[in-house]
Amino acid sequence: METTITAGVLGAGVMGAGIAQVLATAGLEVHCHDVSHDALAAARELIDTGRFGVRSAVERGKLTAVEADEALDRxxxxxxxxxxxxxxxxxxxxxxxxxxxxxxxRALDRHCRPETILATNSSGFPVSAIAAATDRPDRVVGWHWASPAPVMRFAEIVRGPSTSDETVETVSALARRAGKNPIVVEDTAMAWGYVANRVYAAMIREARRVADEGIATREEIDQLMVDCFRWPAGPFGMTRGATSGWS
Ligand SMILES: NC(=O)c1ccc[n+]([C@@H]2O[C@H](COP(=O)([O-])OP(=O)(O)OC[C@H]3O[C@@H](n4cnc5c(N)ncnc54)[C@H](O)[C@@H]3O)[C@@H](O)[C@H]2O)c1
Known part of the structure; x- marks a missing residue:
């Protein structure tokens, strides 16, 4: 039997809500905290009846109705x-x-138990810079998710210079348990974006240049990339979807 792990999610926005849903569906007890009451209410709604929430997972045959209720209760x-x-x-x-x-x-480090692992879903800040705010750099790691979190298998696990092997293994195992495909990458202090967002940003830059040069409209560029590479959305559509939660 798998042990019950308790997870905290700090920030209940587009990503926090999805992350909480994924972890609860994987059987974890999840405390989702936000400074905004409205954000918490919206997160609950998103997890329950949102486009990628647990009810839609039931409709798509991914969860039973009982599993959906249990996940939300967790x-x-x-x-x-x-x-x-x-x-x-x-x-x-x-x-x-x-x-x-x-x-x-800094606040989490001060208040959490010494053994608690602190992970950041930053899109690209060096883990070393975040870990330096704590007295537990060995237990600070990047766990970068993609939107919508309940659907995307992406799990970019970023090992800071002081992150321990045990921390990397614990987080990778959890990602696998949640149905994700963890890939461990090295931290970089040189450029924002780890791997996925550095490559993505280069593609977006080029797509903007093509649009600015008047070669094609943004809509045409999106459609060409979808048709050519079978991407689910083109570069501009991806940016819109990621910031809106694909609602
Ligand atoms: N949106 C995406 O597609 C995406 C994908 C991968 C990673 N990320 C990263 O995930 C992080 C969150 O992005 P998002 O799109 O979910 O943002 P968001 O604006 O939707 O949500 C952020 C939430 O954090 C809350 N918040 C702010 N300060 C807080 C604090 N001190 N304590 C508790 N709650 C606080 C806000 O009230 C808000 O609800 C960012 O680092 C972003 O770069 C985003």
Whole structure:
């Protein structure tokens, strides 16, 4: 039997809600915390009846109705940051600002149990910079998810210079348990974006240049890329979808 792991999710926005749903569906107890009451209410809605929520998973035959109810019951939506402090793992999904992340990790490090693993869903800040805000750099790791989290298998596990093998293994095993396909990559202090977003950003830059040069419209570029490479969306559509949660 798999052990019950308690996970905290810091930030209940587009990504935090999806991450909480995935972890709860994998059998974890999840405390989802946000500073915004409205964000917590929206996250609950997204997980329940959202386009990629548990009800739609039932309709698509991915979960039974009972499993969907149980997954939702395993998530608590809380305005109390202290509810994260006894978790085995906390995944941070607050906005992509290094100052906010550093402050959040400093607070988590101060209050969480010493053995708690702290993971960031940053899209590309060096894990070393975030880990430096803590006294547990060996237990700080990047776990970069893709949107929509309940659907995408992507799990970019970013090993900081001080991240321990045990932390990498624990998080990778959890990602596999949640149906993801973890790939461990090295941290970089040189450029934002780890692997996936560096390559993606290069593609977006080129797509914008093509549009700016008047060679094709944004809609035409999107359609060409979908038709040529069987991508689910073109570069501009991907950017829109990721920021809106594909609603
Ligand atoms: N949207 C995407 O496609 C995507 C994909 C992968 C990674 N990411 C990364 O995930 C992170 C979150 O992105 P998002 O799109 O979910 O953002 P979002 O704006 O939808 O959600 C962020 C949430 O964090 C809350 N928040 C802010 N400060 C907080 C604090 N100190 N404590 C608790 N809650 C706080 C906000 O109220 C908000 O609800 C970012 O680092 C982003 O780069 C985003």
């Amino acid at each position: 998530v608590s939506f809380t305005e109390r940051p202290e509810d994260l402090h006894r978790c085995d793992l906390v995944i941070e999904a607050i906005p992509e600002r290094l100052d906010l992340k550093i402050a959040a990790f």
